[in-house]
Amino acid sequence: MPNERDPRVTRVGSLKANENDLRVIGVPRRRVDARAKVTGQTRFADDIFLPRMAFCKLLRSPHPHARIRRIDTSRAVAHPGVYLVLTGKDVPIQYGILPVSQDEQALCVDHVRHVGDPVAAVIAREELTAFEALDLIDVDYEILTTISNPEEALATSAPRIHEYGEEGNIHKLVALEFGNVEEGFAEADEIFEDTFFFQGNTHLPIEQHASVAIKDPDGKLTIWSSTQTPHYLHRALAKVLEMPAAHIRVIATPNGGGFGGKSDPFNHEIVVAKAALMLDRPVKICLTREEVFYCHRGRHPILMKFKTGVKKDGAITGMHLQTLIDGGAYGSYGVASTFYAGALQTTTYHVPRYRYQGCRTFTNKPPCGPKRGHGTPQPRFGQEVQLDKIAERLKIDPANLRLHIVESPNAVTANFFRLGTVNLSECIRRVVEVSGWKDKFRKLPEGRGVGLACSAYLTGAGLPIYWNKMPHSGVQLKFDRCGGVSIFCGATEIGQGSDDVLAGIVAQVLGIDPFDIRLFTGDTDLGPVDLGSYSSRVTLMAGNAALQAAERGKAIIAEGVAEKLEVPKERLSFADKRVFDSVAPEKGVSFEEAVCIAEARFGTIGTVGSYTPPKSPALYKGGGVGPSPTYSYSAAVVEVEVNPVTGWVTVPRIWIAHDIGCALNPTLARGQVEGSVYMGLGEALMEEQEFRRLPKKLSHALVHKFPSILEYKSPTSLDMPEVITELIEEPDPQGPFGAKEVGQGPLLPIMPAVANAVYDAVGVRIDEIPITPEKIMKALAEKKAGREPRFGPSHFPRINWPEALRVPPPWEGGDGNAVNDVPRRTRRVSKKEKVLTS
Amino acid sequence: MLPIESQKTSQIRFMLNGEETDVSFAPYKTLLEILREDLGHTGTKHGCELGECGACAVLLDGKPVLSCLVLALECGGKQVLTVEGLGEDGGLHPLQDAFADLGAAQCGYCTPAILVTAKALLDQNPHPTRDQIREAISGNLCRCTGYLQIFEAVEAAMLKIAGQKTSAT
Numbered sequence A: 001m002p003n004e005r006d007p008r009v010t011r012v013g014s015l016k017a018n019e020n021d022l023r024v025i026g027v028p029r030r031r032v033d034a035r036a037k038v039t040g041q042t043r044f045a046d047d048i049f050l051p052r053m054a055f056c057k058l059l060r061s062p063h064p065h066a067r068i069r070r071i072d073t074s075r076a077v078a079h080p081g082v083y084l085v086l087t088g089k090d091v092p093i094q095y096g097i098l099p100v101s102q103d104e105q106a107l108c109v110d111h112v113r114h115v116g117d118p119v120a121a122v123i124a125r126e127e128l129t130a131f132e133a134l135d136l137i138d139v140d141y142e143i144l145t146t147i148s149n150p151e152e153a154l155a156t157s158a159p160r161i162h163e164y165g166e167e168g169n170i171h172k173l174v175a176l177e178f179g180n181v182e183e184g185f186a187e188a189d190e191i192f193e194d195t196f197f198f199q200g201n202t203h204l205p206i207e208q209h210a211s212v213a214i215k216d217p218d219g220k221l222t223i224w225s226s227t228q229t230p231h232y233l234h235r236a237l238a239k240v241l242e243m244p245a246a247h248i249r250v251i252a253t254p255n256g257g258g259f260g261g262k263s264d265p266f267n268h269e270i271v272v273a274k275a276a277l278m279l280d281r282p283v284k285i286c287l288t289r290e291e292v293f294y295c296h297r298g299r300h301p302i303l304m305k306f307k308t309g310v311k312k313d314g315a316i317t318g319m320h321l322q323t324l325i326d327g328g329a330y331g332s333y334g335v336a337s338t339f340y341a342g343a344l345q346t347t348t349y350h351v352p353r354y355r356y357q358g359c360r361t362f363t364n365k366p367p368c369g370p371k372r373g374h375g376t377p378q379p380r381f382g383q384e385v386q387l388d389k390i391a392e393r394l395k396i397d398p399a400n401l402r403l404h405i406v407e408s409p410n411a412v413t414a415n416f417f418r419l420g421t422v423n424l425s426e427c428i429r430r431v432v433e434v435s436g437w438k439d440k441f442r443k444l445p446e447g448r449g450v451g452l453a454c455s456a457y458l459t460g461a462g463l464p465i466y467w468n469k470m471p472h473s474g475v476q477l478k479f480d481r482c483g484g485v486s487i488f489c490g491a492t493e494i495g496q497g498s499d500d501v502l503a504g505i506v507a508q509v510l511g512i513d514p515f516d517i518r519l520f521t522g523d524t525d526l527g528p529v530d531l532g533s534y535s536s537r538v539t540l541m542a543g544n545a546a547l548q549a550a551e552r553g554k555a556i557i558a559e560g561v562a563e564k565l566e567v568p569k570e571r572l573s574f575a576d577k578r579v580f581d582s583v584a585p586e587k588g589v590s591f592e593e594a595v596c597i598a599e600a601r602f603g604t605i606g607t608v609g610s611y612t613p614p615k616s617p618a619l620y621k622g623g624g625v626g627p628s629p630t631y632s633y634s635a636a637v638v639e640v641e642v643n644p645v646t647g648w649v650t651v652p653r654i655w656i657a658h659d660i661g662c663a664l665n666p667t668l669a670r671g672q673v674e675g676s677v678y679m680g681l682g683e684a685l686m687e688e689q690e691f692r693r694l695p696k697k698l699s700h701a702l703v704h705k706f707p708s709i710l711e712y713k714s715p716t717s718l719d720m721p722e723v724i725t726e727l728i729e730e731p732d733p734q735g736p737f738g739a740k741e742v743g744q745g746p747l748l749p750i751m752p753a754v755a756n757a758v759y760d761a762v763g764v765r766i767d768e769i770p771i772t773p774e775k776i777m778k779a780l781a782e783k784k785a786g787r788e789p790r791f792g793p794s795h796f797p798r799i800n801w802p803e804a805l806r807v808p809p810p811w812e813g814g815d816g817n818a819v820n821d822v823p824r825r826t827r828r829v830s831k832k833e834k835v836l837t838s
Numbered sequence B: 001m002l003p004i005e006s007q008k009t010s011q012i013r014f015m016l017n018g019e020e021t022d023v024s025f026a027p028y029k030t031l032l033e034i035l036r037e038d039l040g041h042t043g044t045k046h047g048c049e050l051g052e053c054g055a056c057a058v059l060l061d062g063k064p065v066l067s068c069l070v071l072a073l074e075c076g077g078k079q080v081l082t083v084e085g086l087g088e089d090g091g092l093h094p095l096q097d098a099f100a101d102l103g104a105a106q107c108g109y110c111t112p113a114i115l116v117t118a119k120a121l122l123d124q125n126p127h128p129t130r131d132q133i134r135e136a137i138s139g140n141l142c143r144c145t146g147y148l149q150i151f152e153a154v155e156a157a158m159l160k161i162a163g164q165k166t167s168a169t
């Protein structure tokens, strides 16, 4: 059933392969796992029921910040139906996703850091029994001062939420300077200084986190879990359980939505693993929705200040970005997030001099981490809204201004990120054209408006989370005599279509049907390591590994068939489940026969492929966050209607163009674009992870304002606008068939485009996300009173920044190292890397 | 004393996906719980168990209900349709086909509930407008798709079903 509404594709340049040979790649297609999904047979973690299975519940702290004086579990242990009660001392070893932030314990030993921090676990015959027994655990807490936001964290050096970090409650400070920014400002015709605030929000996957662990018959451990990163969970389990990793098997069940929220190793996963080993029976946990809000790891709230110098024509002369980041109670990915918040500013427009100062603080709230766009949507919002203000002051159309300053393809940016293909200009031109921008911008009647914004995103993090030189992704293929092919890979299906990417690529190379392929993915025992479904890395990295494995298999088969048919192997084609002479197509064999011929000739056929990203020229400390094999680009135009009486914003239409390199399966690519637009719209208009103090006469604790789906507002089918998607295809040499990412980038321009459209509609600037009716009403009141028509933060606090690492940009002769730090890599190696990548 | 969940003192007989079904369960259990836990029908999902997300929708006597809010005891003698019963003659229902072809299921977690809700819509109104489709599934949250491919899939299925009816007559 072809879809007439598949996205319009604009080709820039031509595809690597002869397009006529592409039977799978680029063709809108039913994804390989679709049937399981529409029949309800996809087995999510909570769908697993095993004989003798016990259920686990966690007792969570009701206090945002406290010491645990004493825990008495005796009454719970004695409760009928309870098998086991665990506390922190049973699993005391610290872990965390980043090697520099090993600051979590599966159950808190003596310190709770947010409401919802787990302190004990009950494992019982029935879930309800476990739940009841939680009430029978007595915990004696000593309440500590709560630190509820970053400014309090800066002002409160004790008590410390963690004993590590920069000092007091500052987790991480970053200061980087690429070129002399003050000189840049001196050259500018105009200087713009703006502060913005981006409220935190959460992933809200519809599937709640769940895990089932068993002790295998041979005494090893197996855990099924809704995780995006089975490999990292595997490592954390080995560490905390003090077991050889070889005796642990992690199976990532298909995630019922991830969006970054299932990328950390979680306390509940460790607890059920420990309990299963101790009890020698299957143990399951499924979090309640409220508990999912406590797991969080979502978007960091960020206060930011942009100072940007521009020439009269809009060319940027220098930019200085400061961020104050609310990290919540644990490190999670936070150190990376702090760098990401300053990383990608240079990837869209040419920024010749750039200074970034970032500060992440600990607070007594659920930890923040990676959500779709990881650390970059917040500063992208600030940058793109500021550009809109710049365009207005310079009296340049915002689209033209951007077209004038777009960064060039294959550039190395001021902060030493090597770009690949850059079709941002084409994206802007497409959305301007299809949206009728020229007839709408500043021309629509009062109350209606359009806004434009752009963005870039990584196609996979250039570095792994822990330092190693091994591939980021591996694929193994097994070729069967019956013509079937099995793919083994650690890649994790979170709904984005990673299984389909693997099957599509292998099917294309071998000329078979994706349906002839079996997939064994997300299983640490079966497949080679893939680092996980984060940073938009799977299509490029697992895809390239699959491509290599398939090409190797094809070469073996071609060798055998060429001999048999007496045709030079270069002349053989693989298509329509046949291997044949491309000059005389009738001369050939079926794919099945071809495999048999090759197996008879060479023995059992299996191949492997792997992928390691190219080395980055960013050698300075902190330069490991932000490099990517290539970047995707997006531009969006959002149309809004703002009710001047209620401040209510309606979005009838969004046009978005995405520079994707090559859409491997256009149906799925469009789904990723629309899903990103949807999620961006939720962030723009309504989603917020908010906290409040309970009344004094209660505990005065800092609690989540609304840990429920009902009150955490997210867009429904009634709120979704029409979306017109344009894909720009210029195959990127780094990607399989030229593909770049599409899962995260298209979210990024939505929030600033909405803000810019609101300004076009009613002339008020909302420099804060989400853009709620209350904020619009306040800004309209300011406007009416003749004051600045704006709602947003007015100041950025003073922070004692460390001396910046000074890295001269490439055009000032920089070699990627900081001049005031020891060089991280020698010139010799960086020369070799040039040879490798040229 | 036996834990309360193990006290399967209640029993009902009802039609589950067209098959007469007997089940014993603890009296407090919801329809969602007996489907998943006592009858092994895990196709129906949950995202809140509080009536907020719509992931647990099933058809009760042809009407969509949130199975997490329906006591199993209320279902005696009734017809329950879940995603497992949607297919026809070993094949997929046109809605399932369209959802699979048109990208309407990404992670697939909201899908079973949206499928049965859409079926109820088409049963009652064979030619819904886009707005009526929006309205019908407005209680089913999907975090992946942005809904548009879901609307298109329902419309494609609508046309296919209408086509089948015309060719049958």
Ligand code: FES
Residues within 6 Å of the ligand: B045, B046, B047, B048, B049, B050, B051, B052, B053, B054, B055, B056, B057, B066, B067, B068, B069
């Ligand atoms: S499980 Fe969310 S509405 Fe029933």
Ligand code: FES
Residues within 6 Å of the ligand: A206, A256, A257, A495, B104, B105, B106, B107, B108, B109, B110, B111, B141, B142, B143, B144, B145
């Ligand atoms: S497809 Fe994932 S929630 Fe709808």
